[in-house]
Amino acid sequence: MSEFNGFKKVLNNPFSRRSFLKLSAVAAGTTALVGCSSSLKTISENTVAADDGIKIIPTTGPNNCGGRCVIKAHVKDNVIMRISTDTETDDPRNPQIRACVRGRSYRKYFLSPDRLKYPMKRVGKRGEGKFERITWEEAVETIASEIKRIGKEYGPGSRYVNYAWGYNAQIHPMNLSKRLLALDGGYLQFYNTYSTAATSFATPYTYGTASTGNTPDDWVNSKLLILWGFNPAETIHGSQTMYRLRQAKEAGAKIIVVDPRYTDTAVGFADEWIPLLPTTDNAVMDAMAYVMITENLHDQAFLDKYCLGFDEEHMPEGIYAGNSYKSYVLGESDGVPKTPEWAEKISKVPATTIRHLAREYATNKPAALIQGWGPQRHAYGEQPVRGATVLAAMTGNVGIYGGWASGAGYAGRQRIGSIPIGENPVKAKISCFLWTDAIVRGTEMGAKDGVQGADRLPANIKLIMNTAGNTLINQHSDINKTAEILQDESLVEFIVCSDLFMSPSAKFADILLPGNSFFERNNIGTPWGYGDYVMYANKVIDNLYESRSEYDWLVEVADKLGFKDKFTMGNETEEDWCRYVVAKTQENHPEFPSYDEFKKRGVYKWFYDKPYVAFKKQIEDPENNPFPTPSGKIEIFSQRLYEMNEPKEIPAVPKYISSWEGPEDPLTEKYPLQCIGWHYKRRSHSTHDNNPWMEEAARQEMWMNPEDAKARGIKTGDKAKVFNDRGTTIIPVLVTSRIMPGVVAIPQGGWYQPNEKGEDIRGSINVLTSLRPTPLAKGNPQHTNLVEVIKQ
Template sequence: MTAISDHPTSSDASPGGISRRSFLKWSAVAGGGVALVSGTRQLGLLPGAGLSASAQEEASGVETIWSSCNVNCGSRCPLRMQVADGRVVRVLPDNTGDDALGSQQVRACVRGLSYRQRLYSPDRIKTPMRRVGERGSGDWEEISWEEAYDEIADSMKRIIEEYGNEALYLNYGTGTLGGTITSSWPPISTPFSRLFSLAGGYLNHYADYSTAQIQGAVQYHYGGWIGSNSLDDAKNANLVVMFGNNPFETRMSGGGEIYVSQQTREQAKVKTIIIDPRYSDTAMGLGDEWVALRPGTDSALVAGMAHVMITEDLVDQEFLDRCCQGYDDEHLPDGVPAGSSYKAYILGDGPDGEAKTPEWAAPITGVPAGTITRLAREIATTKPVLINQGWGPQRHVNGENQARAIFTLCALTGNVGIPGGGTGEREGSYGLPLANPFVIDNPVEASIPVFAWTDAVEKGPEMTATNAGVRGVDRLEVPIKFILNYASNALVNQHGDINRTIELLKDDSKCEMIVNVENRMTVSARYADIVLPDTTNAEQMDLASQGSAGNMGYAILASQVIEPLYDCRTVYEMCTELAKRLDIEEEFTEGRTQEEWIRHILDASREDIPDLPSFEDFKEMGIWREPNPPEVGYVPLQDFREDPEEHPLPTPSGRIEIFSSELWEMAETWELPEGQRITALPEHLSMQESAEVARSDDTYPLQCIAHHVKQRTHSTYGHIPWLEEAHPHVAWIHPWDAEERGIANDEKMYVFNDRGRIRVSARVTNRIAPGTVSVPHGAWYEPDEQGVDVGGSPNTLTSWLQSPIHKGNAQHTMLVQVERA
């Protein structure tokens, strides 16, 4: 066994070794030289390996302990950590379960397997620190925990006294996801929410950076979040159509949706069409056909297909009549003028008078009219069709309508509520109903859209229900004055327009206190006033609820593997100490330690999950599985479809609202930024920095998106050497666009607009639509002396632009120019 070092890969590898090695040798290009080597067979007769690994480990006292990877990828994986002398020496995947869906082994992806380098990262924050220069200057002084607790508690008290509890904010953050005590999301379930709520509450936010627009869409279309048929239900379909859904890159757990979709495809062999600006790995591994379109134009594609379906009489009229509102003028709510239905919009009988023919959609989407017609006929005449979408199509300024258009396709074709069909949302999955008595309510009612916190810092009291989507109150009383940023890089790196956000944060008369609780020195942590060093989940115990895994439910009891490193402490301890200073310690802890809370949560969960193992057994098992009843995938809205009178949806009409009564009203009453619209129908909207704008913009003619990438989960796992080596940060550009600019594969290029400029390596690839550049999401912002972000964060280029309905982050809506660096 190789000697164990703290940072096994931190040493610089032999540059000569890398340059000499070349894949060119693999193919015929350089094969001639290699072929000259003579081919005498030589079988070695030397002794084999020595002492086996386990024998060595026994001798050296190696122990294997269950932990988990709790990040925001939508999956959740157990990790078996091997420990020797108090150090993690190896990270192994799950070795329980099997290969069958419903009991599958939950093998960690490339990121989880690199956990050791994250745990022992040189970026670990080692001690509490207070800034001494201006925010973001990078000048810090080390302080004691006592000093840190006192200062934070005093600041909280002062701000509550001066501004009220609405001035306190828990920023959105998903760096620690899936745990119970350590969870950083959803906000209500974080330990800081419990602490702040006991201290009188804090300003809420709703929705999240992943799904803001589609959450807004489902609310008005279906009355709430229902999900689509699970991916294992594809076995009951005769066609699968996925819009911007990419489980092969975004759900990479070997127990999660990539595995579920792969296995289902191997077994059922159902034709799959992938609609995406990128030839994603899902298109490569799951798809039979790739339809390439411009970002943000899915709603136009659906409209073009709808025109074919309507004019060729291919829609499911019976389903539309019985279950939907507003498909045609005969099914509009009272008081709405004729010509307001979806059919009228598509046929050109609505206010815009324009028929949404395939020829109309083609130049918008980039998809040839003939392809649109062919797709429409295939989707409409095949039964059933499993239709779903990922969260790329909705992460646009027109994202709510994008999402609703795809839902509408499911209604037009009558695929909602049947096995092998879908609602057009993202796939659902089975989950364990774990209880969480640790969570308490926040007494403050006011809530802002998750992406609008920078507005609330800048101009909180100007924000109202109808101009900013404020909920719970008509208008905010005060701006945000105190931010607790736990396991979050959304304070800077994952927010829009990093340069503008930094300018806002630098002014400490606005937000007066920023506390960052984090285990690594992230981009966001750089802009805090006080940084508290958190433990990772290898350094504490937690119960991790499952990730999305098709038809299987599971939970992971992740033990503490090693003692906390450096002077790091758990969030539970931090909150307890702060609670002590706020005179709410007893209420916060209820007399329990972290482990006692986990035991309590398990006991409370047994009510709904009677088979849940005992704490001691669970600790040994690590992962516990409970499949949904075998062979039954998740099929939402079956009861509604069968009897919509008996099982109405929570929409005003009780029906699927292709025409939304609430949006109809909001279109009249809400104040919107110039150029934005709310529409009752899922119309295709071309707004700021759209595909249509790009084609007439000489300065910034390229659309830019930010695909999720294997190196990182968002920004988590950034700068992990093994991962940076395996998946370098490269921005995708089409050969036509690259050639026009003289850029070759792996050369550096600048991507820029008025908001910022990044320097990044080019992946010149025909796996992306022409006119679109994709800068992988989550790269860590790193400005050089000229202000060029050489870390290559796409959020140096994004804006604070919000969608009209749910005020969601339009982070795939941006125009840029590219030039050779």
């Protein structure tokens, strides 16, 4: 298929024809449009005086939402009068970057009188939320002396910087804390993220890298998009993602959504919705493979040429017969053919639907099976990740326009600078999900627990720095157990938190500091992965109350510890670090504008004349471009996984594993409903939970199918108790056919609020979730929960 077929498709419909004509006009006037061009996008009226002395200052939101949007603050006399967003002329190569509903309410949220106003120290029991006011001097002195004391007493490996993404930008508070401790002898480092542990970890076992996505401007080239647990209407994956989906749809792509919920993305785009029971994705995938093999729909030539381990003829040396993926699917190795009827019993997806889905994917080339991060945030989250990569290979959709290699799907064409964290003298690392384990049994933890860089952890965690993050309590699993661990002051001896509000995590601080909001500091931001642009987050107003940015007080801590100059590298303010980031970006992108120009304009965009396609080189010229795997092939069978010798939980080929707390677990007798979370449009993780405008826009409520609700006498608006052995939460119910029977869904991020009985009353899903990690990545399984629900 030609590179420009996508644009031909665009030409065939009225909406897109206009876009194409604009594109043509741009191309005609831009002789340098070979590969990439770029431009400083003016955020129009930027800093131009408007009526009544109001200035419009460009900035961008730092929520960990996946997008990064144009926010224009209309300011007068240090007061933000209103907020508007991108209204610039559209260019289909790099369209508008418009704020979502959260961005429209930033003013209400970040300038709220509920903000923390001054530094405090704990006076009650840890977690009780009782504090008294102190000076900044006392706060800084205490933090510096505790860092020193604990480092001396237990070693630097006892100090931990907790996973914290409440503020997501290049000058990152969490990384600043790591930089501080690195200069003071080190800290216990983590790997993984809460969002993507299984997919980031498992995808490279197939492809050798997690960068497996085409850029979304390629979706217009697909005939079929299968969105498998992918809901960008709510979980923003780059602020232009919905535009790209719309472009694809209008160019004629069929869109199928696979998800237990009829999501907002499905409502807006889906031609078909296929609900399946959580944790059963691989049963459906295996059966799709069965259909393709038995109906001879798979691309055998592609598999022969590029892949290892699909069939017995293409296995690594020395592996016994019966270990290939095909043998597993046909039941030659275990006597269970993975037929659609077999998968229907497990997943509740009708066998006819599975056959139909397999045929659609195999016969509509190019097609993209794009996974969100929900399916991999399960007990065996590594399996659907690798299962999807096999289907992409079986259909020959790797390395081509309009295809998609599946797996993690990361795609990035730019290298934006960031602050240097510096060399950490402590080499041991844990998965970020296992920090509570590292508090309780740290020195017992070794390779089996996923410890990297050392045989065992050098110390248990004794000090935690938690800056702009709510994972200390709210976003971690099993909140009740986590709170119990943190309340025990003989375990962690010192916790410092910086936050905007008295969040559930802030309540567990020993020293609690008032952070300032993004309106009150300078920074630079990019979207998670999709989007060829970078934004300047201008400081818009002065600090409110006694709030300060983390950098501000960390410099003072560094001074007390005796290495201020090393810490700052001469950068006295965050703005100085922004200059550093721009200079580093210019090293990678010489065309990048001057600092002053970038700051003034607010956003810089790159323009490309064709999409980026992952593995294009490997497919077009495999001799000279092997895949970065040990074999140089797409490893459907992974010898590295095989040698781990844990075939039940870490199989060498992806397969369905009947999950603990899945639909086949005997625990369903006691807890018959599967409870999943989702990222809700009204929050970014837990940010905005206390934003009243967002509560009005979309309240916190649990979805339940009418069949399950009727059996329990529950109606829409009733409050229900949702519980399992780990805890109880109370939440209003929405009875809706938008969720399949047997499954309930609670939007994640509600702020944990226990009543006198210890029951959460805010619908905080993590009182129900488990601390048991996934077997390979040691990631979080926060969507794998069995529960029962009763009317309150």
